[in-house]
Amino acid sequence: MTAVLPRIVSVGTDVPPDSYTQQEVLDAFHVEDPRIRSVFLSGSIERRHLLLPPLESDGSRRLETQGELLSKHRANGIEMGGRAVETCLKRLGATVADVRYLCAVSSTGLLTPGLTARLLKELGLPTSTSRLDVVGMGCNAGLNALAAVSGWAHAHPGELAVMVCVETCSAAYVFDGTMRTSVVNSLFGDGAAAIGVIAEEGEGGAGAHGPVLLKFASTMMPEAIEAMRYDWDDEQGKFSFYLDRDVPYVVGANAEEVVDRLLADTGLRRSDISHWLVHSGGKKVIDSVRVNLGLTAHDVRHTTGVLRDYGNLSSGSFLFSYQRLLEEELAQPGEYGVLMTMGPGSTIETALVQW
Incomplete structure (x- = not known):
């Protein structure tokens, strides 16, 4: 019997129109603290697409309320997400009428009804479309959701x-001048990425127009459950994201185990993997994963390139890397790839694909 294999058949991405260098962000908020400036100007990120707060009459940036940040998440999320879906469908030669299942992933705001309902209305998807909203899982959530979509x-x-x-990450910023929030503010950018998945009969990746999703594997490190989290900041009246300084080492130390489990019973070794699409979590995270694997x-040129040009795009980062790999036109039928995302939990998610 011929296997029915889920394939990634198309991808589309979108970002807000305004892009800023790290120096321009520092200038916008009049940051003079040399420690904070050094975090922004470390060199791993050159530009990010952001929706910065509106200007006040004195030229300063207004401090947005939690309600204003949520409105930013909703409005920009619908616009960015809609454009990413439309690009994905256009590249496939499909229309919104062809969509039977829609999954939306986000950690930069809570909406009820969620983004799937709002995108369905905005884009005119069939009202019979099955939907799933994955909210609050963090940077790893793209692969959690892809497993469900597959x-x-x-x-x-x-x-x-x-x-x-x-992910409208600028809708999750707190500007209080502390090193804790500055690390977050220096890292994340705004962006959306969509992919189409169809299960077709076939015998692997040969001759297909997208890679087959073969297997998923994950691991969670409960001892590091507080290492990446949202806290409520009473003083600021906003949610504030926290990143522990040891996150890169926790992730790196566990990367080998989950990849080995992903490849178990496949007959594959790490040396058989031609393409590595790793979440653009930050320079230290990427370096730690590189060393341990x-x-x-x-191998991680797309990961570092996306970090350089966009910053950390949270759950959609690995799909920006996937799009860059496709644009190279180097992936050959039969080759294998590993997708990897990392985030709160602390969690590492992986997927094995074959062209």
């Missing part, structure tokens, strides 16, 4: 499922 596609052969990661700078 499962739905496998159960509905030939029908189009779409996943969109929508024995990867080269070339």
Whole structure:
């Protein structure tokens, strides 16, 4: 019997129109503290697309309330997510009428009804479209959601499922002059990425127009459950994201174990993987993963390139890297790839694909 295999068949990305260098962000908020400036100007990030707060009459940036940040998340999320989905469908030669399942991923705001309902209305998707909102899981959530999307596609052969990661990270910023919030403010950017998944009959990646999703594996480190989290800041009246300084080392120390589990029973070794698409979590995170998995700078060129040009885009970062890999046109039928995301929990998610 011929296997029914879920495939990634298209991708589309979108960012806000305004892009800023790290120096321009420092200038916008009149940051003079040399310690904070050094964090921004470390060199791993050159530009980020952001929706900065509106200007006051004196030229300063207004401090937005939590309600204003949520409104930013909603308005920009619908716009960015909608454009990313439309690009994904256009590249596939499909229309919104072809979508049977929509999954939206975000950690930069809470909406009820969620982004799937709002995108369905905005784009005119069929009202019968099945939907799933994955909210608050963090940077790893793109692969958590893709596992669910893959499962739905496998159960509905030939029908189009779409996943969109929508992260307006500038809607989760707190500007209080502390090193804690400055690390977050120096790292994350705004962006959305959508992919289409269809399960088709086939024997692997050869001859197909997208890679087959073969297997998923994950690991959680409960001892580091507080290392990445949202806290409520009473003084600021906002949610504030916290990143522990040891996150890169926690992630790196556990990367080898989860990748080995992903490849178990496949007959594959790490040396058989041609393409590595790792979440652009930050320079220290990327370096730690590289060292522990024995990867080269070339292996993670798309990861570092996305970090340089966009910053950390949270759940959609790995899809920006995937799009860059496709644009290279180097992936050959039969080659294998590993997708990896990391985030709160602390969690590492992986997927094995084959072209």
